[in-house]
Amino acid sequence: MTFPNGVFSGTIISSVTHSGGRVKTAEWQLLLGIIALPGVFIGAYLCNKIGRRNTMIIGFSGYLLFGLIIGCAYEKITKVIPLFVIFYGLMQSSGNLGPDDMLGLISSESYATAVRGTCYGLSAAIGKVGAAVGTEAFTPIQNNLGKRWTFIIAAICGVAGILVTRFFVRDLRGEDLQYEDQRFRAYIVAHGWEGEMGEDDLKAPALEGLPTDAKAVS
Amino acid sequence: MLNVLFTQEYPKVYTAHVKTQVSNALLVGEIPGQVVVGATCDYLGRKTAIVMTTLMVVVGGILASASHGVTTLGMFWMLTIARGIVGFGAGGEYPAASTSASESANERTLKNRGPIFVLVTNLPLSSGGPLAVIVFLIVISAAGQTHLSTVWRVCFGIGCIIPLVIFYFRIRMLNSKLYRAGAIKKRVPYSLVLRYYWKDLIGTCGAWFLYDFVRPLVLDCKNALTKPTR
Numbered sequence: 001m002t003f004p005n006g007v008f009s010g011t012i013i014s015s016v017t018h019s020g021g022r023v024k025t026a027e028w029q030l031l032l033g034i035i036a037l038p039g040v041f042i043g044a045y046l047c048n049k050i051g052r053r054n055t056m057i058i059g060f061s062g063y064l065l066f067g068l069i070i071g072c073a074y075e076k077i078t079k080v081i082p083l084f085v086i087f088y089g090l091m092q093s094s095g096n097l098g099p100d101d102m103l104g105l106i107s108s109e110s111y112a113t114a115v116r117g118t119c120y121g122l123s124a125a126i127g128k129v130g131a132a133v134g135t136e137a138f139t140p141i142q143n144n145l146g147k148r149w150t151f152i153i154a155a156i157c158g159v160a161g162i163l164v165t166r167f168f169v170r171d172l173r174g175e176d177l178q179y180e181d182q183r184f185r186a187y188i189v190a191h192g193w194e195g196e197m198g199e200d201d202l203k204a205p206a207l208e209g210l211p212t213d214a215k216a217v218s
Numbered sequence: 219m220l221n222v223l224f225t226q227e228y229p230k231v232y233t234a235h236v237k238t239q240v241s242n243a244l245l246v247g248e249i250p251g252q253v254v255v256g257a258t259c260d261y262l263g264r265k266t267a268i269v270m271t272t273l274m275v276v277v278g279g280i281l282a283s284a285s286h287g288v289t290t291l292g293m294f295w296m297l298t299i300a301r302g303i304v305g306f307g308a309g310g311e312y313p314a315a316s317t318s319a320s321e322s323a324n325e326r327t328l329k330n331r332g333p334i335f336v337l338v339t340n341l342p343l344s345s346g347g348p349l350a351v352i353v354f355l356i357v358i359s360a361a362g363q364t365h366l367s368t369v370w371r372v373c374f375g376i377g378c379i380i381p382l383v384i385f386y387f388r389i390r391m392l393n394s395k396l397y398r399a400g401a402i403k404k405r406v407p408y409s410l411v412l413r414y415y416w417k418d419l420i421g422t423c424g425a426w427f428l429y430d431f432v433r434p435l436v437l438d439c440k441n442a443l444t445k446p447t448r
Contacts, residue, residue, distance in 0.1 A: 023358065025222055026351050033348035040344050044336035052332065056425065063432065091436065096344070099429040101336045104312070107422040108320040108335070113400035114260060115411050116320075117267065119419065121256015121313035127426030128249045128309070134431040141435070150435045157432040161425055168421030173332055177324045181400040187414050193407045199263070202398040209399065 035089060039096025046097065052106050053171040059098010060161035066091035067155030074148035091154070099161065103127070109172045112184035114197065185210055219354055220370060227366040231290040243298045247305025255310025259317050261403055263393045267314040272388055274307030275381045283374035315339060321394035350377070 046055040066087050070077055077084050103123075111119040141149060172180065185197065189206050197206050221241065224232045251271075259267040282300035287293035319338050323331040353376055354369070361368045393401075412419075 023355065026219055026355050026358075029219065030348050030351040030355070033344070033351060036344050037341075037348075040336065040340050043340070044333040047332040047336065048330065060425075060429075063436075095429070095433070095436070099425060100344075101340050103422065103426050103429065104316050104339050105320070105332055105335050107426070108316045109331075110418040110422060111415060113321070113394075113396045114402040115406065115415070117256045117259025117264075117313045117317045118406075119256075119411075119415065119422070120316055121252040121254075121259075121310075123419070123422035123426050124256075124312045125249050125252040125309075126423040127430040128245060128252065130427035130429070130431035131434060132245055132249075134434045137431075138435050154432050154436050157428045161428045164421060164424040164428065168417050168424065170418065170421075174329065176328055177321065177396055178399075181396065184414060185400065188407055188410050191407075191410050193410060195402065195405055198397075198399045198401055199393070199403065200398055202395070204399075 035092065036096050036100075039093040040101060042093075043097035043101030047102065047105060048173060051171040051173050052102050052109070053165055053169050056098050056102040056106070056165045056169065057162050059094050059096075059100070059102070060158045060165060062091060062094020062098065063158030064155045064162065065158075066094065067151045067153075067158055071148050071151035071155060074151070106169055109177065110170055110180075112181045113177065114181070114184065182211060219351065223366055223370055227370075228290055228294075231294065236291070236294050239298050240294060240301065243301035244305040244308070247302040247307075248309030251306035251309025252312050254306075256313035258310075259313050260401065260406070263401070264314065264318045264321070264397055265388070265391055265393050267310065268318060268388050268391075269385070271307045271310035271314050272381050272385045274303055274310070276378050276385065278303030278305075278307060279374055279378035279381070283371045283378070285371075317397075318391070318394065321396045325395060353377075 043055055043059075046058070050058075070084070070087050070091070077087065104120075107120045107123045108116060138150075141153065185206060189210065193206060195206055196203060197209055198204055221237060224237070224240070255267050255271055258270065278300050282297055282304065285293050285297040285300060287296055316335075316339055320331065320335050323334040323338075327334055350373075354373055357372050357376070358369050361372065
């Protein structure tokens with residue numbers, strides 16, 4: 001989800017606003033943080049309207065589209081600052097409404113209750129590893145390839161994101177989470193797992209907890 | 219913000235090396251936090267996990283604001299460890315809060331599970347950054363630009379208040395109905411889980427990796443605005 005930019009971006013912005021002091025830097029950071037907010041609401045709206053998977057694909061497509069535009073026309077666009085800000089803002093927003101909103105939602109809906117925390121935690125941790133790699137890779141990329149490549153790499157990640165989402169992500173909007181639990185339970189029971197599931201008032205052996213039709217299937 | 223502030227307040231001790239150490243402590247805590255607390259949510263329950271993460275954030279935050287050492291470097295070491303504890307708790311918040319959020323949204327408002335989930339997880343996550351900056355701006359205006367030590371300590375301290383308030387509500391919550399019915403607390407069949415979920419795991423891990431990988435690159439591109447490029 002969100003990159004822990006609190007500490008880092010202070011340095012980044014202080015190099016942007018050469019003139020300003022601490023307060024100026026903080027004000028910039030506040031502005032950039034607030035720009036992220038509208039995208040959060042758009043994503044919340046879209047995820048029911050067009051579905052989780054499509055919303056995330058739209059987000060990655062934004063990286064592809066605006067990354068390519070800025071990357072290819074870099075010299076021209078950076079001369080017209082308002083234009084750059086618009087494209088850059090659109091690119092940021094597509095990230096916020098897409099993957100930023102959807103990753104957590106999809107990672108919590110896709111898995112059965114028994115392993116939801118584990119699979120979610122693993123996915124989020126792989127994300128953080130990505131953030132660490134990205135932070136490390138970023139200075140060498142800028143120094144060796146130049147700034148325009150940052151955007152082209154963002155576009156490439158956009159394509160990869162679209163493909164991964166299209167082929168490996170399920171859209172479970174509107175379906176009660178208990179059905180995924182039942183499918184998973186039927187699967188492990190069918191593959192010979194025996195044990196108790198649940199706790200307190202709802203605890204039961206795995207096989208008994210299955211609805212009758214699912215038992216017939218397994 | 220802290221980097222800028224520490225560099226000005228402790229220019230001799232806060233070298234590039236110490237800076238990296240203090241900055242990375244959070245991330246180094248977060249990654250194991252996500253994995254360990256993720257498994258804890260499933261083995262011991264949503265409530266245990268979420269109470270644990272809140273406590274770690276509060277305790278780590280208190281330690282950070284009280285960082286002290288015989289030498290300034292020693293103080294930064296204490297800060298590093300405190301931030302590591304906060305990081306572990308904050309990383310654990312991801313699975314702990316998200317599992318509870320999706321399960322209770324499922325119970326109460328199935329049709330709007332998606333939007334509600336986004337509004338209770340992503341919205342606070344995205345508002346937290348700006349809120350922290352607002353707190354910083356108020357504190358630095360109140361304490362004055364010459365009392366930077368007060369500024370960072372007070373900021374860390376204020377950071378503990380929200381988790382403390384939330385702690386009260388979390389200690390009263392119950393594990394979701396879904397968890398009480400579907401948890402596996404012993405002998406989790408991980409090989410079956412992998413065979414059943416490999417596709418979804420590629421999907422969520424892959425997309426998450428790609429997005430977080432490219433985000434620092436994109437975030438930094440504001441530099442392009444003011445810095446001439448080659």
